[in-house]
Amino acid sequence: MTTTERFDPRTYEPAWRERWAADELYRADDDDPRAKHYLLTMYPYPSGDLHIGHWYAATGPDIVARMRRMQGLNVMFPMGFDSFGLPAENAAIDRGVHPWEWTNANVDRMRTQFRSMGCMFDWSREVVTHDPAYYRWTQWLFVQFFRAGLAYRAMAPVDWCPKDQVVLAREQVEGADRHCWRCGTPVIKRDLEQWFFRTTKYADELLDFSKIDWPDPIRLMQTNWIGRSEGAEIDFAVEADGVAPIRVFTTRPDTIFGATFMVLAPEHPAVAPLTAPERAEEVAAYTAAARRETEIERMSTERERKGVFIGSHAVNPMTEERIPIWIADYVLPGYGTGAIMGVPAHDERDFAFATRYDLPIRYVVLPRGGTAPQGEAFVAHTADEVLVGSGDFTGMTAAEGIAAITAELARRGQGEAAITYKIRDWLISRQRYWGAPIPIVYCDEHGAQPVPEDQLPVLLPHDVDFAPTGVSPLQSNEEFLNATCPVCAGPARRETDTMDTFVDSSWYFLRYASPHDEERAWDSAAVEDWLPVDLYTGGAEHAVLHFLYARFFVKALRDMGQLNFDEPFMAVRNQGQILGADHHRMSKSRGNVVNPDDLTSRFGSDTVRCFLMFIGPWDMGGPWNPSSIEGVHRFLGRVWAVAQAGPGGQPRHVPGMPPPQSLAGEQPGSGGEGRETLGAIEGGQRGLRHATHVAIKEVGEDYAEFHFNTALSKMMGLTNALGDARDAGLAGTDAYAEAVDALLLLLAPMAPHISEELWSRRGKPYSIHQQAWPAYDAGLVIADTIELPVQVDGKLRDRLVVAPDTAPDEIERLALASERVQAHLKGRTPRKVVQIPGRLVNIVTPKND
């Protein structure tokens, strides 16, 4: 060994990255005999530059991937780009750059930036969704969905973003003001013919999380989004010739005796035939107003619960009473049957409506022995409510009433038990250019026909007019428009909408298994070997978008016989979001985006990685505050020093860093007596080995649980112990060498460069990233002595230092013998002594008086 140079990551980091890449160190081989392990982190949208959030999101799973590989698994950790999407098209409109050029330039730049992170991505499997070699198969999948009846075209009231000039999926409309997820503009409703995927078919199965290990918040969000409600559908006859009974949905059939009116959504098909002539004008005005109103305007009138009586009556099948039929926009056309029975006594919305329009309110379910409340609806529903004024059903509990009334209606053919869901089918067509064209042609004779599979991909034409007009730019290209009907070979028109980019990302994780296959979307053997993904990481903001769509895709493809598993991702972990220093989401417009390049050029990649992992719990994120990055850099500098300390307690001088041990053992009060690690050093090599093996155990456990911040703090602890050991003259010992080797191996996943560099300098075989993960010795994890706190009445009064296996009787004797304990006992005899083995002793004094 020669004199250690100054710690400067810039001198070795790029060289190691080049060597790893040249050696294809991270390539996942299909034929590798070790157990396959598929670890995936969400691929990014190529917006232009990598920002600090990308680093944060990728470093966590990279650490786990590296550890798993050291633990002997054949790990695949791929990366790619979700490269279709609106920003590319907006760049074309704003700057006149073609989306193809813009996107390719961004992908190239971000790929380079990604490589500077030192992640173990297997770039040989890269997937880029705007590549025709990829979207060919996205289109092929659409055709399979179409043939399976899971893709269909329908006229529907849809959410339309007036700024982006495009329809949106329900999942892409956010907030109380119903704004576009991308640009924030409030959406409006339009009736348009659109393409849908039949996600509702899988509503029930999507509620089943029993096979997967996902974060509770995501499971809850999906469960709420799917919104399963059990109840009944009930037919109400109407007093009008030739009009069928109106079917309502309710979760509370037990309250039917309190149904004193009916409300239809303004869009309900029975409104027209049931509107009395004298009410026609008012009904038309109300319906037109409801159609015209934006969601914001509807919100502002939310509490008013306005509606119009349409002049007809229905008959309550239980009371046989005539009840008026109203329309109101608080009844939604797309949920349930678009019609409700109004039970004002037991529903707050119905109550407000009945109060406004002076409709009868009749309480039919009450607490046992209770009386009707005044001025409010009674909506409680527990085992303690009973039916009143409900004919033969009076006296039943609410639960019994639900079952009995549903059964009676079914017996009469007037209803049945029913389940409804909030989830709607996924609207996937977009009136934009930069996406995979929907592979459909329209023939006058044969209607919508899928493009034959051997004609895929339907290529995006280069030459179109990007100006947003509300119809797809593809309509401006005549050559693209004209097609041939696959049935009759006659002239046909091509579909010009493209697919939602979430379709691309609903199967990209399958493509990684065989990314270069030109014959099919994926090689079944490879997919069966690698899939499902063992562990997937990404942002929780995709809870009801990507995370739900991907599950739908896998279930649908399973039923088509294309896949043999039920869930795409066996385990999911969500990272938190790094916010700007201003506590707002990072965005170019806010100017709060942090560029990692500035940091890496100063501190190197390892420091930035470690710092990001040290900020706090990985799933929490938080506002950007780089103030403590220097501390993490100093830590790596200490690792650099202790790993290269020479034997004989004479650490080498590090140029630029004065010898840190210059005071050791000479200056009172400066030798580290206050250090917690001193106990370890006093125990000599055994103490250092104890510290080493505790670290091996705990760092491994922390990594596996994504607790990177505490893992790093424990490695700091081991490094400090090494510093003390060096200062105590242990630098040449076996225990010291073992501790340094262990520290480097533990650090390798988080700081891959410095660990490789120091490993190499210690003359160890290349590469540290191919070494086995260290094992700990359980015997060495146990300390020689433990310190037991001694409390009197729950307050700390003294400490005992004993061997871990000291008998309880002996501990009690020692505790009671303590002078400080005796001082607090003041001669009293303890009432009892509580001992928690290995944790503490508490001496309880007699109660006063």
Added chain:
RNA sequence: GCCGGGGUGGCGGAAUCGGCAGACGCGCCGGACUCAAAAUCCGGUGAGCGCAAGCUCGUGUGGGUUCGAGUCCCACCUCCGGCACCA
């Protein structure tokens, strides 16, 4: 309004099958080195009282259970995220 997650030193955060609150780091104070500075190293650092030994208080607020509560229970306050009239 409904659902979910949080509130711990000056700061980021540790510690929850109830058991030494504040690990680790930042910042700050003091010291070593230096002509000086930077860098580095060593020590101190929750608050109050005390010369000290030590004592008291202290995890959003108010109650409770317990030998013992940041952790459990009840009632609140507050911040963040999700949903948006779902019958």
